Amino acid sequence: MSDVLLPSADDAYASPDAQGFFGPYGGTFVPETVMPVLAELEAAYREAQADPAFAEELNLLLTDYVGRPSPLYRADRLAEATGLGAVYLKREDLNHTGAHKINNTLGQCLLAKRMGKHRVIAETGAGQHGVATATTAALMGLECAVFMGTEDIRRQSLNVYKMRLLGAEVVPVAEGTGTLADAVTAALRHWVERVEDTFYVIGSVVGPHPYPAMVRDFQAVIGTETIAQMAEKAIPRVDAVVACVGGGSNAAGMFFPFLRDVPAEERPLLVGAEAAGLGLESGKHGAALTKGSPGVLHGFYSYLLQDDAGNPLEAYSISAGLDYPGVGPEHSFFKDEGLVRYEAVTDQEAVDAFALCTRTEGIIPAIESSHALALLPRLAAELGPDAVVIVNVSGRGDKDMDIVREAGLGVD
């Protein structure tokens, strides 16, 4: 059985503070209707964290249902092709439902049941969080509705079908660009209406407190396992750990244990890959940390793509999962503190990395995770040919066949 400990409030790295702030970022900026519900949620979460039975139930599901621990796989042909000493892939793509998202939905849905809620809602971009929520709802006998932008429904039709097959209602959101940010807004609006009987399963380290910390804690299994696997495999030195960042949950889950448990002088370089879309100067990207400025969206204060009047800007990425104008508040804190470095990766670089990983390793990564893989050649140039890099492969790319085909990855 995988031995996952939920981080507790007295850990050395104890962010956020009592009001949900990571440095200046985070907090709770929502209509009053939701405020008491968030306080209830926080209390229920703290209580669950302190209850060994909760951890036991979650651990059993992570082991027998998800298939954890996910392997830390040594990808030699990819290392050779990118000019690195060694590359290890953390295989979150091998989880049940094909991505890291299920780590979090199991935790939140167990919490929903504990709070006596029989109905869950979720937002989804690429559909991975929607599928994970619909799957968990089916497993636990919960009613489920998933809000999804109409453009994402078009881009990810297979996942839409899967969610419906699992018994979830998929609610199309046509507002704005019909992408992830619009789905979050629609889900928040719906939640305000149904707050008494509905639990909102947020899919990333975003939203009002306690969501960013809670989702990070549920995803921290990724980094905790990775650190343990480094020891098991006697990997003497890791120079860098890379993960993609949209809202930032797989990256937070990977980085947080390194920041909490590994002394700074032994800690590898932590690098997050944001979506540069068609290029940082094109105005069509999702690089909130690289190009944004602090502001409030969806209930929290963080780096944000916004106009001069404070309206959120439309994000863009080839990847529905990274197509979001904000970013989790803890990442903004990591950036300002210099704890994590964030770089931006274009659509084309991600597609190239997707192809390279597929052809050298027989592993088809999600287009989101491909943004992290795209940093390998850059890290080789920076750290040299002996460098050892771990990449979090947050999901598998089955859902992205149409997108990469449209992007010109032919097979003639």
Place this chain on the structure above:
Amino acid sequence: MLVAYVMAGYPDRAGSLAALEAVARGGAGVIELGVPYGDAVADGPVIVEAGKVALGNGFGLAETIALAGEFMEAHSDAPPIALMTYLNPMMRLGFPRVAALAAEARVSGFIVPDLPPDSPMADRWLAASEPLGIDTVFLAAPTSTPARLEALGARSRGFVYVVSSLGVTGERDELAAGLPGLVARVREHTTLPVAVGFGVGTAEQAAEVAKIADGVVVGSAIVRRQGEPVALEAFVRELVAVAARD
């Protein structure tokens, strides 16, 4: 007393100025002037759509404050204006600047639905706005606990805005069944006047609300009529007649 919500910049600048004049002539006691915003998470479809049009007209917080200033300057007997804005436009412009501009434009107060009274951001905003005599109205909801009602009552100035029902702004067929109880609970924690909004769209509903509250907030039903000042003034007159309490 009627609190009349008008969306700034909708259907265009002149149209919203005409709407302000119409609701003032109609007898509104307070004007709630809405600031268009790209993620109006507390608002229903009518206000969201009007906001989109206003954003397209280049309207934001600064333009709305300027509109309020022009209106107040032209009408010395105008009712007090409270701006309804989301937090981020205020942060983008900077709290001290927002407060200074608003005071200069003779804006009386702010209603900020995503600024909780117990947030450190509220401390910063009140520190900037209260010395300039600007009131901040906090919102109470059906889910608010006694402790939260106490806190928001203590921090509110002018009045307390009671959100009548769960959900976003917009007209509803019926008032929430628990409304009288909710208003009574709010009054246990504040001596300020209490205004009720969200879901009040007809004269009949306004009359019901006026029996238990000091103020009735009507938004979407007014915004829908913003393009026709004559009809708007008549509608406001009708609301004011039933919402008057002695």
